[in-house]
Amino acid sequence: MKRYLRTTWLFWSTSLSAEMEYRANFIMAVIMSMMMLVGTLYGLHLLFNRLQYAPGGWTYHDAMLPVGLYFIIDGFADCMLRPNVTRIVEHVREGTLDFVLLKPIDHQFWLSTRNCSPWGLPTIVAGFGVVIYGGVSREVPLGLDAFLLGVIPMFAGLLILYSVWFMLSTLTIWFVKLYNITHALRSLLEAGKFPVYAYDGPWRLFFTFIIPVAFMTTVPAQVMLGRNNATMWFIAAAVLAIALFMASRVFWRFALRYYTSASS
Protein backbone atom coordinates (compact mmCIF):
# COMPACT_ATOMS: atom_id res chain seq x y z
CA MET A 1 0.00 0.00 0.00
CA LYS A 2 2.75 2.40 1.00
CA ARG A 3 4.64 1.50 -2.16
CA TYR A 4 1.60 2.39 -4.26
CA LEU A 5 1.18 5.74 -2.55
CA ARG A 6 4.83 6.56 -3.10
CA THR A 7 4.61 5.51 -6.75
CA THR A 8 1.51 7.62 -7.26
CA TRP A 9 3.30 10.63 -5.85
CA LEU A 10 6.27 10.06 -8.16
CA PHE A 11 3.98 9.59 -11.18
CA TRP A 12 2.07 12.77 -10.50
CA SER A 13 5.01 14.98 -9.66
CA THR A 14 6.81 13.97 -12.85
CA SER A 15 3.79 14.37 -15.10
CA LEU A 16 2.93 17.71 -13.51
CA SER A 17 6.40 19.03 -14.18
CA ALA A 18 6.09 17.80 -17.77
CA GLU A 19 2.75 19.61 -18.14
CA MET A 20 4.33 22.82 -16.83
CA GLU A 21 6.05 23.02 -20.21
CA TYR A 22 2.68 24.12 -21.56
CA ARG A 23 1.82 26.88 -19.16
CA ALA A 24 -0.19 28.81 -21.73
CA ASN A 25 -2.67 25.94 -21.48
CA PHE A 26 -3.85 27.37 -18.20
CA ILE A 27 -5.28 30.48 -19.86
CA MET A 28 -6.87 28.25 -22.47
CA ALA A 29 -8.39 26.04 -19.77
CA VAL A 30 -9.84 29.04 -17.94
CA ILE A 31 -11.33 30.49 -21.13
CA MET A 32 -12.86 27.14 -21.99
CA SER A 33 -14.47 26.58 -18.61
CA MET A 34 -15.83 30.15 -18.74
CA MET A 35 -17.41 29.49 -22.14
CA MET A 36 -18.86 26.25 -20.86
CA LEU A 37 -20.22 27.97 -17.77
CA VAL A 38 -21.90 30.80 -19.67
CA GLY A 39 -23.28 28.51 -22.39
CA THR A 40 -24.66 25.86 -20.05
CA LEU A 41 -26.20 28.29 -17.59
CA TYR A 42 -27.78 30.21 -20.45
CA GLY A 43 -29.28 26.97 -21.76
CA LEU A 44 -30.57 26.22 -18.27
CA HIS A 45 -32.04 29.71 -18.06
CA LEU A 46 -33.84 29.22 -21.38
CA LEU A 47 -35.24 25.88 -20.32
CA PHE A 48 -36.29 26.64 -16.75
CA ASN A 49 -36.96 30.41 -16.75
CA ARG A 50 -37.90 31.32 -20.27
CA LEU A 51 -39.86 28.19 -21.20
CA GLN A 52 -40.85 27.57 -17.56
CA TYR A 53 -40.15 23.88 -17.93
CA ALA A 54 -40.36 22.28 -14.48
CA PRO A 55 -39.84 18.54 -14.89
CA GLY A 56 -40.74 16.70 -11.71
CA GLY A 57 -40.69 20.00 -9.81
CA TRP A 58 -37.00 20.76 -10.48
CA THR A 59 -36.45 24.51 -10.50
CA TYR A 60 -33.74 26.61 -12.13
CA HIS A 61 -31.64 26.64 -8.97
CA ASP A 62 -32.15 22.91 -8.35
CA ALA A 63 -31.01 22.16 -11.87
CA MET A 64 -27.78 24.07 -11.24
CA LEU A 65 -26.64 21.22 -9.01
CA PRO A 66 -26.35 18.65 -11.82
CA VAL A 67 -24.64 21.30 -13.94
CA GLY A 68 -22.05 21.93 -11.25
CA LEU A 69 -21.55 18.21 -10.70
CA TYR A 70 -21.13 17.77 -14.45
CA PHE A 71 -18.35 20.38 -14.34
CA ILE A 72 -16.65 18.62 -11.44
CA ILE A 73 -16.79 15.28 -13.25
CA ASP A 74 -15.62 16.78 -16.51
CA GLY A 75 -12.71 18.48 -14.78
CA PHE A 76 -11.80 15.24 -13.03
CA ALA A 77 -11.87 13.46 -16.40
CA ASP A 78 -9.51 16.11 -17.81
CA CYS A 79 -7.14 15.74 -14.87
CA MET A 80 -7.12 11.99 -14.40
CA LEU A 81 -8.96 10.00 -17.04
CA ARG A 82 -8.15 11.56 -20.41
CA PRO A 83 -4.38 11.60 -19.80
CA ASN A 84 -4.39 7.94 -18.76
CA VAL A 85 -7.23 5.78 -19.95
CA THR A 86 -7.09 7.30 -23.43
CA ARG A 87 -3.50 6.11 -23.76
CA ILE A 88 -4.42 2.45 -23.37
CA VAL A 89 -5.51 2.58 -27.00
CA GLU A 90 -2.10 3.91 -27.98
CA HIS A 91 -0.28 1.26 -25.93
CA VAL A 92 -2.18 -1.53 -27.64
CA ARG A 93 -1.80 -0.10 -31.11
CA GLU A 94 1.90 0.57 -30.84
CA GLY A 95 2.75 -2.55 -28.85
CA THR A 96 4.11 -0.62 -25.85
CA LEU A 97 1.62 -2.42 -23.62
CA ASP A 98 4.19 -5.20 -23.43
CA PHE A 99 6.48 -2.97 -21.37
CA VAL A 100 3.65 -2.10 -19.01
CA LEU A 101 2.81 -5.76 -18.45
CA LEU A 102 6.43 -6.48 -17.53
CA LYS A 103 6.46 -3.96 -14.70
CA PRO A 104 6.32 -5.36 -11.15
CA ILE A 105 3.16 -3.44 -10.30
CA ASP A 106 -0.58 -3.86 -10.86
CA HIS A 107 -1.18 -3.10 -14.56
CA GLN A 108 -4.52 -1.45 -14.09
CA PHE A 109 -3.04 0.78 -11.39
CA TRP A 110 -0.16 1.78 -13.65
CA LEU A 111 -2.42 2.44 -16.64
CA SER A 112 -4.87 4.51 -14.59
CA THR A 113 -2.50 6.66 -12.55
CA ARG A 114 0.62 7.11 -14.65
CA ASN A 115 -0.24 10.62 -15.81
CA CYS A 116 -2.19 13.54 -14.52
CA SER A 117 -2.85 16.98 -15.86
CA PRO A 118 -3.71 20.15 -13.96
CA TRP A 119 -5.78 21.69 -16.76
CA GLY A 120 -9.09 20.35 -15.50
CA LEU A 121 -8.78 22.31 -12.25
CA PRO A 122 -10.50 25.53 -13.45
CA THR A 123 -13.52 23.45 -14.47
CA ILE A 124 -13.61 21.70 -11.10
CA VAL A 125 -13.47 25.04 -9.28
CA ALA A 126 -16.26 26.41 -11.46
CA GLY A 127 -18.27 23.25 -10.76
CA PHE A 128 -18.04 23.62 -6.98
CA GLY A 129 -19.00 27.28 -7.40
CA VAL A 130 -22.14 26.40 -9.36
CA VAL A 131 -23.19 23.65 -6.93
CA ILE A 132 -22.82 25.95 -3.94
CA TYR A 133 -24.48 28.91 -5.65
CA GLY A 134 -27.41 26.77 -6.81
CA GLY A 135 -27.76 25.17 -3.37
CA VAL A 136 -27.79 28.35 -1.31
CA SER A 137 -29.89 30.49 -3.63
CA ARG A 138 -32.87 28.12 -3.67
CA GLU A 139 -36.05 29.11 -1.89
CA VAL A 140 -35.08 26.68 0.88
CA PRO A 141 -31.26 26.97 1.02
CA LEU A 142 -29.28 23.79 1.56
CA GLY A 143 -27.25 23.41 4.73
CA LEU A 144 -23.69 22.21 5.07
CA ASP A 145 -24.88 18.72 6.01
CA ALA A 146 -26.80 18.39 2.73
CA PHE A 147 -23.71 19.31 0.71
CA LEU A 148 -21.52 16.90 2.65
CA LEU A 149 -24.02 14.08 2.20
CA GLY A 150 -23.77 14.61 -1.54
CA VAL A 151 -20.01 14.07 -1.53
CA ILE A 152 -20.38 10.29 -1.18
CA PRO A 153 -22.56 9.73 -4.27
CA MET A 154 -20.34 12.23 -6.09
CA PHE A 155 -17.35 9.96 -5.53
CA ALA A 156 -19.49 6.98 -6.52
CA GLY A 157 -20.23 8.83 -9.77
CA LEU A 158 -16.53 9.41 -10.42
CA LEU A 159 -15.80 5.73 -9.81
CA ILE A 160 -18.62 4.71 -12.16
CA LEU A 161 -17.27 6.96 -14.90
CA TYR A 162 -13.76 5.63 -14.42
CA SER A 163 -14.91 1.99 -14.54
CA VAL A 164 -17.07 2.43 -17.64
CA TRP A 165 -14.30 4.32 -19.39
CA PHE A 166 -11.67 1.77 -18.46
CA MET A 167 -13.83 -1.13 -19.62
CA LEU A 168 -14.56 0.55 -22.94
CA SER A 169 -10.86 1.20 -23.46
CA THR A 170 -10.15 -2.42 -22.66
CA LEU A 171 -12.10 -3.27 -25.79
CA THR A 172 -9.08 -2.08 -27.79
CA ILE A 173 -7.42 -5.41 -27.05
CA TRP A 174 -9.84 -6.83 -29.61
CA PHE A 175 -10.54 -3.85 -31.88
CA VAL A 176 -7.11 -2.14 -31.86
CA LYS A 177 -8.12 1.30 -33.13
CA LEU A 178 -10.64 2.89 -30.80
CA TYR A 179 -9.57 6.52 -30.38
CA ASN A 180 -13.17 7.62 -30.72
CA ILE A 181 -14.24 6.11 -27.42
CA THR A 182 -13.19 9.31 -25.71
CA HIS A 183 -15.33 11.42 -28.01
CA ALA A 184 -18.24 9.00 -27.67
CA LEU A 185 -18.16 9.12 -23.89
CA ARG A 186 -17.81 12.87 -23.87
CA SER A 187 -20.94 13.28 -25.91
CA LEU A 188 -22.92 10.81 -23.79
CA LEU A 189 -21.72 12.62 -20.68
CA GLU A 190 -23.18 15.85 -22.07
CA ALA A 191 -26.54 14.37 -21.14
CA GLY A 192 -25.52 14.77 -17.51
CA LYS A 193 -25.79 18.54 -17.74
CA PHE A 194 -29.51 18.25 -17.10
CA PRO A 195 -31.32 16.32 -14.37
CA VAL A 196 -32.32 12.99 -15.83
CA TYR A 197 -35.96 13.78 -14.97
CA ALA A 198 -35.94 16.47 -17.66
CA TYR A 199 -35.63 13.84 -20.38
CA ASP A 200 -38.39 12.04 -22.21
CA GLY A 201 -39.13 8.46 -21.06
CA PRO A 202 -36.88 6.35 -23.33
CA TRP A 203 -33.96 8.74 -22.83
CA ARG A 204 -34.40 8.56 -19.06
CA LEU A 205 -34.26 4.76 -19.14
CA PHE A 206 -31.21 4.83 -21.39
CA PHE A 207 -29.25 7.22 -19.19
CA THR A 208 -30.16 5.39 -16.00
CA PHE A 209 -29.76 1.75 -16.94
CA ILE A 210 -27.65 1.51 -20.09
CA ILE A 211 -25.16 4.37 -19.79
CA PRO A 212 -25.45 5.35 -16.12
CA VAL A 213 -24.99 9.10 -16.61
CA ALA A 214 -27.83 9.71 -14.16
CA PHE A 215 -25.68 8.30 -11.36
CA MET A 216 -22.92 10.79 -12.05
CA THR A 217 -24.83 14.06 -11.79
CA THR A 218 -28.53 13.62 -11.02
CA VAL A 219 -28.17 11.18 -8.13
CA PRO A 220 -25.65 13.25 -6.11
CA ALA A 221 -27.83 16.32 -6.76
CA GLN A 222 -31.00 14.63 -5.57
CA VAL A 223 -29.22 13.30 -2.48
CA MET A 224 -28.26 16.89 -1.64
CA LEU A 225 -31.80 18.08 -2.32
CA GLY A 226 -33.32 15.08 -0.56
CA ARG A 227 -35.94 14.45 -3.25
CA ASN A 228 -37.19 11.66 -5.53
CA ASN A 229 -36.40 8.72 -3.18
CA ALA A 230 -32.92 10.00 -2.42
CA THR A 231 -32.05 7.17 0.01
CA MET A 232 -32.79 4.44 -2.48
CA TRP A 233 -30.70 6.12 -5.19
CA PHE A 234 -27.91 6.75 -2.70
CA ILE A 235 -27.61 3.02 -2.00
CA ALA A 236 -27.99 2.11 -5.66
CA ALA A 237 -25.15 4.50 -6.59
CA ALA A 238 -22.80 2.98 -4.01
CA VAL A 239 -23.60 -0.59 -5.05
CA LEU A 240 -23.27 0.20 -8.75
CA ALA A 241 -19.94 1.97 -8.24
CA ILE A 242 -18.40 -0.96 -6.40
CA ALA A 243 -19.85 -3.52 -8.81
CA LEU A 244 -18.59 -1.66 -11.89
CA PHE A 245 -15.16 -1.19 -10.39
CA MET A 246 -14.87 -4.92 -9.69
CA ALA A 247 -16.17 -5.64 -13.17
CA SER A 248 -13.51 -3.40 -14.71
CA ARG A 249 -10.78 -5.39 -12.94
CA VAL A 250 -12.20 -8.76 -13.95
CA PHE A 251 -12.76 -7.59 -17.52
CA TRP A 252 -9.20 -6.30 -17.85
CA ARG A 253 -7.74 -9.64 -16.74
CA PHE A 254 -10.09 -11.47 -19.08
CA ALA A 255 -9.09 -9.25 -22.00
CA LEU A 256 -5.39 -9.76 -21.37
CA ARG A 257 -5.83 -13.42 -22.16
CA TYR A 258 -6.58 -12.37 -25.72
CA TYR A 259 -3.69 -9.96 -25.96
CA THR A 260 -1.11 -11.08 -28.48
CA SER A 261 1.44 -8.27 -28.45
CA ALA A 262 2.16 -6.20 -31.53
CA SER A 263 4.96 -8.20 -33.06
CA SER A 264 4.03 -11.80 -32.31
Place this chain on the structure above:
Amino acid sequence: MIGTLRKIRTVLSVHFAEMTEFRAELFFWMIATGLPLIMMGIWVPAAANGKLGMTGPEVARYYLAVFFVRQFTIVWVIYHFEWLVVTGRLSPMLLQPINPLFRFFFAHLSEQAARLPIVIAMIIGVIFLYPAATHDASGALWLPSWSNVLSVIGLIYFTLVLRYLLQCILCTLAFWTERSSQFETALFLPYMYMSGLFAPLEAFDESVRNIVLWTPFPYMLWFPANILTGRSEIPLWQGLAVMTMWAVIFFIIHRVLWKLGLRQYSAMGA
Protein backbone atom coordinates in the same frame (compact mmCIF):
# COMPACT_ATOMS: atom_id res chain seq x y z
CA MET B 1 -10.10 18.31 -66.35
CA ILE B 2 -10.36 14.54 -66.85
CA GLY B 3 -7.02 14.17 -65.09
CA THR B 4 -8.33 16.06 -62.05
CA LEU B 5 -11.50 13.96 -61.96
CA ARG B 6 -9.46 10.78 -62.09
CA LYS B 7 -7.26 12.01 -59.27
CA ILE B 8 -10.31 12.81 -57.16
CA ARG B 9 -11.77 9.35 -57.83
CA THR B 10 -8.56 7.58 -56.84
CA VAL B 11 -8.14 9.59 -53.66
CA LEU B 12 -11.80 8.96 -52.74
CA SER B 13 -11.63 5.20 -53.17
CA VAL B 14 -8.34 4.84 -51.29
CA HIS B 15 -9.72 6.70 -48.30
CA PHE B 16 -12.98 4.75 -48.43
CA ALA B 17 -11.05 1.50 -48.10
CA GLU B 18 -9.11 2.94 -45.17
CA MET B 19 -12.27 3.98 -43.37
CA THR B 20 -14.04 0.65 -43.61
CA GLU B 21 -11.01 -1.06 -42.13
CA PHE B 22 -11.84 0.15 -38.65
CA ARG B 23 -15.58 -0.35 -38.32
CA ALA B 24 -15.72 -0.38 -34.52
CA GLU B 25 -14.10 3.05 -34.57
CA LEU B 26 -16.79 4.23 -36.94
CA PHE B 27 -19.49 3.01 -34.58
CA PHE B 28 -18.11 4.95 -31.62
CA TRP B 29 -17.73 7.97 -33.88
CA MET B 30 -21.46 7.77 -34.51
CA ILE B 31 -22.22 7.84 -30.81
CA ALA B 32 -19.79 10.70 -30.44
CA THR B 33 -21.82 12.72 -32.91
CA GLY B 34 -25.20 11.68 -31.53
CA LEU B 35 -25.48 14.76 -29.32
CA PRO B 36 -28.44 16.19 -31.30
CA LEU B 37 -30.39 13.02 -30.51
CA ILE B 38 -29.61 13.44 -26.81
CA MET B 39 -30.73 17.07 -26.81
CA MET B 40 -33.91 16.02 -28.58
CA GLY B 41 -34.83 14.07 -25.42
CA ILE B 42 -34.83 17.35 -23.46
CA TRP B 43 -36.44 19.78 -25.86
CA VAL B 44 -39.32 17.57 -27.01
CA PRO B 45 -40.95 17.40 -23.56
CA ALA B 46 -39.90 21.00 -22.86
CA ALA B 47 -41.88 22.14 -25.92
CA ALA B 48 -45.08 20.59 -24.55
CA ASN B 49 -46.27 23.74 -22.74
CA GLY B 50 -46.29 25.69 -26.01
CA LYS B 51 -43.96 28.49 -24.88
CA LEU B 52 -41.24 27.48 -27.33
CA GLY B 53 -43.50 28.10 -30.32
CA MET B 54 -42.65 24.69 -31.75
CA THR B 55 -44.61 21.49 -31.18
CA GLY B 56 -42.99 18.30 -29.92
CA PRO B 57 -42.88 16.67 -33.37
CA GLU B 58 -41.44 19.87 -34.84
CA VAL B 59 -38.64 19.81 -32.29
CA ALA B 60 -38.03 16.12 -33.01
CA ARG B 61 -37.83 16.79 -36.74
CA TYR B 62 -35.55 19.74 -36.10
CA TYR B 63 -33.09 17.62 -34.12
CA LEU B 64 -33.24 14.77 -36.62
CA ALA B 65 -32.37 17.29 -39.32
CA VAL B 66 -29.56 18.68 -37.16
CA PHE B 67 -28.23 15.16 -36.67
CA PHE B 68 -28.34 14.55 -40.40
CA VAL B 69 -26.62 17.82 -41.30
CA ARG B 70 -23.99 17.31 -38.62
CA GLN B 71 -23.13 13.84 -39.87
CA PHE B 72 -22.19 15.24 -43.24
CA THR B 73 -20.37 18.32 -42.02
CA ILE B 74 -17.95 16.70 -39.58
CA VAL B 75 -14.39 17.87 -40.06
CA TRP B 76 -11.47 16.20 -38.35
CA VAL B 77 -8.53 17.34 -40.47
CA ILE B 78 -6.93 19.14 -37.54
CA TYR B 79 -6.26 15.91 -35.61
CA HIS B 80 -4.61 14.36 -38.63
CA PHE B 81 -2.66 17.48 -39.52
CA GLU B 82 -1.38 17.99 -35.99
CA TRP B 83 -0.10 14.42 -35.95
CA LEU B 84 1.60 14.93 -39.30
CA VAL B 85 3.34 18.07 -38.12
CA VAL B 86 4.38 16.72 -34.73
CA THR B 87 5.79 13.51 -36.19
CA GLY B 88 7.46 15.28 -39.11
CA ARG B 89 5.45 13.33 -41.66
CA LEU B 90 4.18 16.50 -43.25
CA SER B 91 7.51 17.38 -44.86
CA PRO B 92 7.41 14.88 -47.76
CA MET B 93 3.78 15.88 -48.42
CA LEU B 94 4.79 19.49 -48.90
CA LEU B 95 6.96 18.37 -51.80
CA GLN B 96 3.97 16.87 -53.62
CA PRO B 97 2.30 19.02 -56.25
CA ILE B 98 -1.08 18.91 -54.44
CA ASN B 99 -1.66 20.93 -51.29
CA PRO B 100 -2.12 18.29 -48.54
CA LEU B 101 -5.11 20.15 -47.12
CA PHE B 102 -6.82 19.87 -50.51
CA ARG B 103 -6.25 16.13 -50.51
CA PHE B 104 -7.57 15.57 -46.99
CA PHE B 105 -10.81 17.27 -47.96
CA PHE B 106 -11.61 14.25 -50.12
CA ALA B 107 -10.83 11.91 -47.26
CA HIS B 108 -13.78 13.54 -45.50
CA LEU B 109 -16.08 12.82 -48.41
CA SER B 110 -15.13 9.14 -48.56
CA GLU B 111 -15.57 8.79 -44.85
CA GLN B 112 -19.12 10.11 -45.16
CA ALA B 113 -19.91 7.40 -47.66
CA ALA B 114 -18.71 4.77 -45.20
CA ARG B 115 -20.93 6.30 -42.54
CA LEU B 116 -24.13 6.63 -44.54
CA PRO B 117 -25.67 3.23 -43.61
CA ILE B 118 -25.24 3.86 -39.87
CA VAL B 119 -26.73 7.36 -40.20
CA ILE B 120 -29.85 5.96 -41.83
CA ALA B 121 -30.11 3.17 -39.26
CA MET B 122 -29.89 5.67 -36.39
CA ILE B 123 -32.54 7.97 -37.87
CA ILE B 124 -34.91 5.02 -38.31
CA GLY B 125 -34.18 3.97 -34.72
CA VAL B 126 -35.12 7.41 -33.37
CA ILE B 127 -38.31 7.54 -35.42
CA PHE B 128 -39.17 4.17 -33.93
CA LEU B 129 -38.68 5.65 -30.43
CA TYR B 130 -40.68 8.76 -31.24
CA PRO B 131 -43.04 7.98 -34.12
CA ALA B 132 -44.86 11.32 -33.83
CA ALA B 133 -41.84 12.92 -35.54
CA THR B 134 -43.01 11.74 -38.94
CA HIS B 135 -46.57 13.08 -38.66
CA ASP B 136 -47.76 16.66 -39.01
CA ALA B 137 -50.43 18.35 -36.91
CA SER B 138 -53.32 16.73 -38.83
CA GLY B 139 -51.81 13.26 -38.37
CA ALA B 140 -50.80 12.86 -42.01
CA LEU B 141 -47.39 11.52 -42.91
CA TRP B 142 -44.78 14.28 -42.95
CA LEU B 143 -41.93 14.22 -45.43
CA PRO B 144 -39.53 17.00 -46.42
CA SER B 145 -40.32 18.49 -49.83
CA TRP B 146 -38.07 17.66 -52.76
CA SER B 147 -36.99 21.26 -53.25
CA ASN B 148 -35.97 21.48 -49.61
CA VAL B 149 -34.03 18.24 -49.83
CA LEU B 150 -32.17 19.50 -52.88
CA SER B 151 -31.39 22.87 -51.27
CA VAL B 152 -30.15 21.19 -48.13
CA ILE B 153 -27.82 18.87 -50.02
CA GLY B 154 -26.25 21.91 -51.64
CA LEU B 155 -26.13 23.73 -48.32
CA ILE B 156 -24.50 20.77 -46.56
CA TYR B 157 -21.55 20.90 -48.92
CA PHE B 158 -21.25 24.65 -48.53
CA THR B 159 -21.31 24.16 -44.76
CA LEU B 160 -18.69 21.44 -45.04
CA VAL B 161 -16.42 23.79 -46.98
CA LEU B 162 -17.04 26.54 -44.44
CA ARG B 163 -16.20 24.29 -41.50
CA TYR B 164 -13.24 22.87 -43.37
CA LEU B 165 -11.83 26.34 -44.03
CA LEU B 166 -12.27 27.24 -40.39
CA GLN B 167 -10.37 24.15 -39.32
CA CYS B 168 -7.67 24.82 -41.91
CA ILE B 169 -6.97 28.03 -39.99
CA LEU B 170 -6.46 25.94 -36.87
CA CYS B 171 -4.24 23.57 -38.88
CA THR B 172 -1.86 26.37 -39.74
CA LEU B 173 -1.49 27.07 -36.02
CA ALA B 174 0.19 23.65 -35.80
CA PHE B 175 3.28 25.32 -37.29
CA TRP B 176 3.64 27.31 -34.09
CA THR B 177 2.28 25.08 -31.34
CA GLU B 178 2.44 21.34 -30.72
CA ARG B 179 -1.11 21.10 -29.47
CA SER B 180 -3.19 22.78 -32.11
CA SER B 181 -6.05 20.30 -31.77
CA GLN B 182 -6.98 21.81 -28.45
CA PHE B 183 -8.11 24.91 -30.33
CA GLU B 184 -10.66 22.65 -31.97
CA THR B 185 -11.79 21.44 -28.55
CA ALA B 186 -12.16 25.08 -27.54
CA LEU B 187 -13.94 26.04 -30.74
CA PHE B 188 -16.41 23.22 -30.22
CA LEU B 189 -17.90 25.12 -27.28
CA PRO B 190 -19.19 28.20 -29.15
CA TYR B 191 -20.18 25.86 -31.95
CA MET B 192 -22.23 23.72 -29.58
CA TYR B 193 -23.99 26.62 -27.85
CA MET B 194 -24.57 28.89 -30.85
CA SER B 195 -25.24 26.49 -33.69
CA GLY B 196 -28.61 25.36 -32.36
CA LEU B 197 -27.21 22.07 -31.11
CA PHE B 198 -27.52 22.70 -27.39
CA ALA B 199 -30.77 24.64 -27.71
CA PRO B 200 -32.80 25.56 -30.79
CA LEU B 201 -32.30 29.23 -31.58
CA GLU B 202 -36.08 29.71 -31.36
CA ALA B 203 -35.69 29.44 -27.58
CA PHE B 204 -33.13 32.27 -27.38
CA ASP B 205 -33.96 35.81 -26.29
CA GLU B 206 -34.48 38.04 -29.31
CA SER B 207 -31.45 40.24 -28.59
CA VAL B 208 -29.09 37.29 -28.08
CA ARG B 209 -30.31 35.60 -31.23
CA ASN B 210 -29.74 38.69 -33.36
CA ILE B 211 -26.11 38.75 -32.27
CA VAL B 212 -25.64 35.01 -32.72
CA LEU B 213 -27.00 35.19 -36.27
CA TRP B 214 -24.00 37.29 -37.27
CA THR B 215 -21.57 34.56 -36.21
CA PRO B 216 -20.86 31.66 -38.58
CA PHE B 217 -22.16 29.03 -36.14
CA PRO B 218 -25.94 29.04 -36.75
CA TYR B 219 -25.27 28.44 -40.45
CA MET B 220 -23.46 25.24 -39.63
CA LEU B 221 -26.52 23.45 -38.20
CA TRP B 222 -29.55 25.54 -37.32
CA PHE B 223 -29.97 27.16 -40.73
CA PRO B 224 -29.53 24.06 -42.96
CA ALA B 225 -31.66 21.97 -40.58
CA ASN B 226 -34.51 24.47 -40.78
CA ILE B 227 -34.21 24.62 -44.55
CA LEU B 228 -34.69 20.86 -44.58
CA THR B 229 -37.75 20.94 -42.32
CA GLY B 230 -39.12 23.90 -44.28
CA ARG B 231 -39.60 26.30 -41.38
CA SER B 232 -36.60 28.57 -41.78
CA GLU B 233 -37.16 32.16 -40.65
CA ILE B 234 -34.18 33.26 -42.68
CA PRO B 235 -34.54 33.30 -46.47
CA LEU B 236 -32.10 31.09 -48.32
CA TRP B 237 -30.29 33.98 -50.02
CA GLN B 238 -29.66 35.76 -46.73
CA GLY B 239 -28.11 32.68 -45.15
CA LEU B 240 -26.01 32.08 -48.23
CA ALA B 241 -24.78 35.68 -48.16
CA VAL B 242 -23.61 35.40 -44.54
CA MET B 243 -21.98 32.04 -45.26
CA THR B 244 -20.15 33.41 -48.30
CA MET B 245 -18.90 36.34 -46.27
CA TRP B 246 -17.47 34.02 -43.61
CA ALA B 247 -16.01 31.60 -46.17
CA VAL B 248 -14.09 34.45 -47.80
CA ILE B 249 -12.86 35.71 -44.43
CA PHE B 250 -11.74 32.22 -43.37
CA PHE B 251 -10.01 31.60 -46.68
CA ILE B 252 -8.02 34.83 -46.54
CA ILE B 253 -6.95 34.23 -42.93
CA HIS B 254 -5.96 30.69 -43.81
CA ARG B 255 -3.84 31.70 -46.80
CA VAL B 256 -2.02 34.40 -44.85
CA LEU B 257 -1.30 32.10 -41.91
CA TRP B 258 -0.28 29.24 -44.22
CA LYS B 259 2.36 31.40 -45.90
CA LEU B 260 3.67 32.72 -42.61
CA GLY B 261 3.55 29.24 -41.09
CA LEU B 262 5.55 27.55 -43.83
CA ARG B 263 8.28 30.09 -43.35
CA GLN B 264 8.26 29.39 -39.63
CA TYR B 265 8.00 25.58 -40.02
CA SER B 266 11.21 23.68 -39.60
CA ALA B 267 10.57 20.00 -40.12
CA MET B 268 11.44 17.64 -37.32
CA GLY B 269 15.06 16.57 -37.54
CA ALA B 270 15.95 19.35 -39.95
